[in-house]
Amino acid sequence: MQDQKEFFHFVETLHAENNKHNQVIGSGVYLYSFKFNPNISQEFYEGYLYFERDGQKVQNVAFVKVVGEHADVKAIEVFHRTRTAIDDVVLRPWTYLFSQQKDFSELPHDTELRKGIWSLCYDRFEHNLKDWTKLAKPKPKGIAYNDKLKLPIKTCDGRLNDFWRDSISELISGVGRIHSKGLYHGKLRLRSNYVFINECMKIINVEGSLDELKSDDERCTEKKKDIFDIFWMLDQVFQSLGENKNNWLECRHFFEFVKDSRTLKLRYDDFIKKVAGHPFLLSADKRINLFDDYECKRTDETTGEDIKLVLGSSEFDTFKSWNNAFLASTGTSTNVDNFMLGVYNHGKYSGDVEDLLRYLRNLKHHYHQHGLAAGSMVDVDRGLSKHFGGFLELLYKKLEV
Template identity: 55%
Template sequence: MDDQRELSDFVRKLHHENNSKHKVIGSRLCYYSFKFNHRIYEELYEGHLHLSFDPRGPPVDVVFVKVAQEDAEIIFRRTAAVNDGVVLRPWTHLFSKQKEFDDLPEDTDLRKGIWVLCYDRFEHDLKHWTNLAKPKPKGIAYNDKLKLPIKTDDDRLNEFWCNSIRKLIDGVCNIHKEGLYHGGLGSRSNYVFIYKSLKIINIKGSLDKLTDEQCEARKKEDITDLLWMLDNCYDDFIKKVLGHPFLLKADQRMRLFDHYDTMRNCPTTAQRVNFALALSAFDNFKSWNSTSTVNNMDSFMSGVYNHSVSKKKQQKKASYSGTVSSLLRYLRNLNHHYHKHGLAAGSLEDVERGVTTHFRGFLELLYRHLEL
C-alpha cells in the first residue's frame, strides 16, 4: 500500500468482518517526520518516529534510508530477521510522499514518492565518515578520537578497527548461517556507526532456493565485497583476512595444518600456539579420536591414524592422544601422507572434505586465534 492512509481503512474492514470469538484484529498508528532538501540528492534523511500512545510523547530519533521500491519489503524482512549484534535492525519500511507544493519541482523525489527503511539514528554511514576523515587543509581536522588515527604509531590498526573488522567477519558468517546473504557489502553506504560500533544495514539476499554451488558463490562474494570495501584503508589486516580458510582451496587449507604444527614445534612460537590450543574455544575437539569418530573415518584417514612408523628398525604404531595438539599433529601427518602415498585416497579435495566432516571448524579456529 503506497498510501499509508489505505491501511487504516483495510484494518477497519477486517475488524468489521471479524466474526471469530477467538481472534483479535487491531492496528497501532505511528507517525513520522523528516526534513529534506530538494536541491541536493540525498540517500538518507534524519527524522523522528512517534510510537507513543500520547501524540505529544517523546519521539524515537531515527534515520530513513532510501531503497528501491522493489527491494523495500524484502530488505526490511531479511534485515529484521537476523539476530546478530553487528546488524542494525530496522523499525519499519515506508512509502513517503510530500504534499504537492507548487513551488517544488515536479521531479523532486519526495513529490514523486520514495521507499525508505527506518533505522535507529546513527552518526554516519561509512561513506560519509570516510569523506569527513580525509586529510584537510592545515588547521581544519575532523576530530574522532575513537576511530582516528586508523593506525597506531607502530603501524598497526587501532583497537576500534581491529575489533570492528573481526565482528564484521563474524557477523557476515552469522548472516549466512541464517540462510541469507547481504549482496551489497561492496558499498560503504551499507555500514553505519552507532553507539561506538560499526554495523551493517540493508540485507537483501536469500540462500533458500539456490544450489550449493550458488550458495558458496554468494557467501564468497559477500566476503570478497567486504575485503574490497576495506582494502584501501587496512592493507595489513586485509592480507591476513585474504588468507582465511574460507577463501582457500583444498590444498591450501591442508597446508595450513602443516604450518600451524610447525609453529607448535618452533621455540619462538610454541608458547603462543599451546596457549591458543588450551582455550575453551577448542573444547569441542578434545577427545577428538573417540571410537565412533575413528570407526567412521574413510580408509585413507583411518590408515594414516593407524600407520606404523619405523623406529630403531622396529615397527611402532603412531599414537595419538585425545588432546587438541595431537589432532593438529594428526592432520599435519594426513597432509604429508597424501603427498607421499595419496593416490589411493582420491583427490585432495576428497581428503579435505573428510577432514571437514569430522573436524568442522577446527581450521577456522586455529586461524582466528593464531593469525587475527
C-alpha cells in the same frame, strides 16, 4: 476503536495541511516525519516515528532510501529479511514506507520527494560509512576530522586500531549469523550499508535468501562473497584515508592471505575460521599464543615434520641467523628490549628458524612468570614486531592455508 479513529484522523489532517518547506509528514501505520535538504543528494533522512497524537516519539530514526527497479517489492523483502537477522551487528528496522509530497512551494518539480520514495526506517545512527569516510578523508592545509575512537586506523607501532580490529571481527561473526538464518547480505561492498551507532559498526539492508538459490555450491559462493566484500570495502576505506596496504606490512600480509584463500576450495566454515583467526585481527595476547600453538606442533610427533619442513623453506631465509641480528639491534633503551634480551640469555638458541619459534614461545611463558619486567603484553608484542616483523604472518600463511 474510537481512539484509533481519532489518531488516524489526526494523522490525515496533519498530512493534508502540511505546508512546511523542509519537512515531510506522512500517514500510515505510524505517524512519521523527516527533514530534508533539497540542495544535497541524501541516501537517508533523519526523522521521528510516533504512535499517537499526544504520545512520545517512538524513536529517533533514520529513513534509508530504497533504490532501483521494483523498489516497492524490494523494500518489503529487505525489511523482513533484516528483521529476521537482527542481532548485535544487524541494526533494527522499524518499518518500511512510501513517502510522496506535492505541496511544497519551494520544492523543485523534479525532486524525488515529488515522485515519491520508498524507504526503510531504522534506529537513528550517526553516519553511514560512506559519509564518515568523506569526513575522515585527509583535508588540504592540515584540516583534520577529529574522531579519536576510529582514527588513526594504523597505530603508531603499526597495529590496527582497536576499534577497527574489533569491528572487523564482529562483522565476520555477524555475517556468519546472518548466513545461519538462511540469509545472505548481498551488498556489503557498499559503504552505505555500514553505519555507526553507539561506538559500534552495524549492518543494514540484508537483501538475499539462501533458499532462493538452486544449489549448495551457489549458497556457499554467496556466503563467501559476503566475507570477501567486507574486505574489499575495507581495502577501499583504508586507501581513501591514506593507509595503503602496500606501505603497511601487516595489512599487506592480511589482504594477501584473503586473496590467496579465495583460490582454495575451502569449506565455508574452515574459510571463516582461518580468515577471522589471522594475526592482523587478533589482540596481542592471542597473537603471542599462536607461537605457543605452533611450537607445540613442532615438538609433536604427528605434526613436527610438517612444521620443520615449512620453517626450513626459502621463504624463511630472511629470519635465518636471527640471533645475530637480534643481539645487534637490542639495546637497553626500553623495558621490552631488556626483557627480551633477558629471556634470550636465559636459554641457548642457535640461528636457525626453529629456534626462533622456540624463543618466541618462551617469551610468552617468561612473561607470565615475570610480566612486570616487560610492561604489558602489548609492549611485548610491539617488541616482536620491531625485531621480527612479518614472521608470525608468514607462519600463519604457510601453516593455515
